[in-house]
Amino acid sequence: MDCYCIKRSAISSFCFLLLAFADILNPTFALRSCKFPAIFNFGDSNSDTGGLPAAFGPPNRPYGNTYFHTPSGRYSDGRLIIDFIAKSLNLPYLSAYLNSLGTSFTHGANFATGGSTIRLPSSVIPSGISSPFFLDVQFQQFMQFKNRSKLIRKQGGVFAKLMPKEEYFRNALYTFDIGQNDLEAGLLHNMSFEEVKASVPEILNRFSVNIKNISNWGGRSFWIHNTGPIGCLPYILTNFPSAERDNAGCAKPFNEVAQYFNSRLKETIAQLRNDIPSAAFTYVDIYSVKYSLISQAQKYGFELPLVACCGYGGKYNNSNTARCGSPAIINGTQIFMDSSCDQPSVRVSWDGVHYTEAANKFTFDQISTGGFSDPHIPLNLACHRTTN
Ligand SMILES: *[C@@H]1O[C@H](CO)[C@@H](O)[C@H](O)[C@H]1NC(C)=O
Ligand SMILES: *[C@@H]1O[C@H](CO)[C@@H](O)[C@H](O)[C@H]1NC(C)=O
Ligand SMILES: *[C@@H]1O[C@H](CO)[C@@H](O)[C@H](O)[C@H]1NC(C)=O
Ligand SMILES: *[C@@H]1O[C@H](CO)[C@@H](O)[C@H](O)[C@H]1NC(C)=O
Numbered sequence: 001m002d003c004y005c006i007k008r009s010a011i012s013s014f015c016f017l018l019l020a021f022a023d024i025l026n027p028t029f030a031l032r033s034c035k036f037p038a039i040f041n042f043g044d045s046n047s048d049t050g051g052l053p054a055a056f057g058p059p060n061r062p063y064g065n066t067y068f069h070t071p072s073g074r075y076s077d078g079r080l081i082i083d084f085i086a087k088s089l090n091l092p093y094l095s096a097y098l099n100s101l102g103t104s105f106t107h108g109a110n111f112a113t114g115g116s117t118i119r120l121p122s123s124v125i126p127s128g129i130s131s132p133f134f135l136d137v138q139f140q141q142f143m144q145f146k147n148r149s150k151l152i153r154k155q156g157g158v159f160a161k162l163m164p165k166e167e168y169f170r171n172a173l174y175t176f177d178i179g180q181n182d183l184e185a186g187l188l189h190n191m192s193f194e195e196v197k198a199s200v201p202e203i204l205n206r207f208s209v210n211i212k213n214i215s216n217w218g219g220r221s222f223w224i225h226n227t228g229p230i231g232c233l234p235y236i237l238t239n240f241p242s243a244e245r246d247n248a249g250c251a252k253p254f255n256e257v258a259q260y261f262n263s264r265l266k267e268t269i270a271q272l273r274n275d276i277p278s279a280a281f282t283y284v285d286i287y288s289v290k291y292s293l294i295s296q297a298q299k300y301g302f303e304l305p306l307v308a309c310c311g312y313g314g315k316y317n318n319s320n321t322a323r324c325g326s327p328a329i330i331n332g333t334q335i336f337m338d339s340s341c342d343q344p345s346v347r348v349s350w351d352g353v354h355y356t357e358a359a360n361k362f363t364f365d366q367i368s369t370g371g372f373s374d375p376h377i378p379l380n381l382a383c384h385r386t387t388n
């Protein structure tokens with residue numbers, strides 16, 4: 001946490017000693033691996049490992065078919081980026097905070113739920129599409145979690161082992177993947193692209209407040225994903241057939257909004273770095289990785305990047321009325337949408353909104369090295385505050 005030797009001009013004698021053991025070509029040569037004992041995740045369906053399903057019921061088959069072989073509370077055929085993060089840190093897959101049944105929180109908790117926004121949503125499930133567990137609520141839950149884990153540890157017995165140790169909160173990795181639904185909520189409600197852009201500062205202000213609050217509650221290592229290319233999602237392409245397309249076939253104005261959000265997010269994180277000198281912040285450019293996967297799918301061994309693997313109809317195999325894992329009436333007959341494409345392992349979009357396990361694994365492999373991060377620091381060193 002406290003080795004500041006990434007700037008070569010500032011190499012201290014202590015770091016110099018470590019040099020002997022390190023790969024000189026690697027700019028992060030003298031940093032010790034962080035050994036994160038826990039992960040606390042905040043976000044939406046991109047990283048929900050069972051939160052929304054614990055509240056409202058799980059998605060049905062074929063969700064989960066590829067890896068867990070049963071619906072696992074994830075909006076994918078298999079694992080999510082957060083699962084690959086946990087695995088690479090030698091931690092168990094994260095349990096959802098809301099999952100009260102047979103759950104271990106020894107190595108962290110996941111506060112993310114599908115449909116979550118940063119800002120207070122205007123309408124929530126079941127009458128609306130947003131999750132009631134927006135970021136402020138996720139932070140409230142985190143405070144509850146931290147406070148009550150202390151009491152439970154004090155009481156001892158069987159439940160004590162299921163909670164993180166006190167020092168885990170200080171040493172944990174705090175991960176974030178949220179914001180996509182704030183942009184989509186506006187765009188799906190007929191706000192203009194300019195109106196949605198104008199709402200970004202307020203969205204990011206709420207984001208920043210929550211990060212500061214979490215750091216006041218002991219968080220020191222923050223790993224923050226930017227938002228993906230929403231204009232490449234089959235359900236956006238299906239619902240906005242006249243939106244201008246780019247060379248990859250993605251809806252250009254939607255991606256421009258995502259990129260605008262991302263550039264402001266990057267600035268917000270730079271400001272947080274100034275405001276909280278004791279914390280380490282890594283901004284992770286998920287957008288670029290996903291966009292290059294989609295625009296050069298063949299090169300990476302993928303196919304039909306704009307076509308959902310599980311869906312129905314049209315150019316994008318996507319429909320608002322026949323959804324993956326749900327009953328649908330097609331040509332007057334009720335069917336259950338419980339099958340998927342033959343090879344999810346070469347596909348990018350699982351259900352038109354969410355990515356396949358294969359795409360999530362691809363994205364994780366790219367981001368974990370630090371190649372798409374600011375600063376360029378790999379996942380296992382993300383506790384170090386560095387400048388480069
Ligand atoms: C956490 O515990 C402290 C002290 O025990 C208490 O003052 C505070 O209100 C609690 N906060 C929450 C969110 O439970
Ligand atoms: C958006 O506008 C279209 C066309 O004007 C309309 O059909 C649709 O219901 C509107 N959607 C919302 C969420 O207001
Ligand atoms: C429904 O009807 C259309 C048009 O006849 C046909 O192309 C399509 O395959 C049918 N769908 C199913 C699931 O049978
Ligand atoms: C579209 O979705 C259906 C149902 O999940 C699947 O059987 C089919 O293979 C998909 N089509 C493509 C081109 O992936």
Ligand SMILES: CC(=O)N[C@H]1CO[C@H](CO)[C@@H](O)[C@@H]1O
Pocket residue numbers: 209210212213216
């Ligand atoms: C619980 C908590 O610490 N909430 C604070 C979050 O940050 C805002 C803005 O700084 C404060 O007003 C809250 O009290």
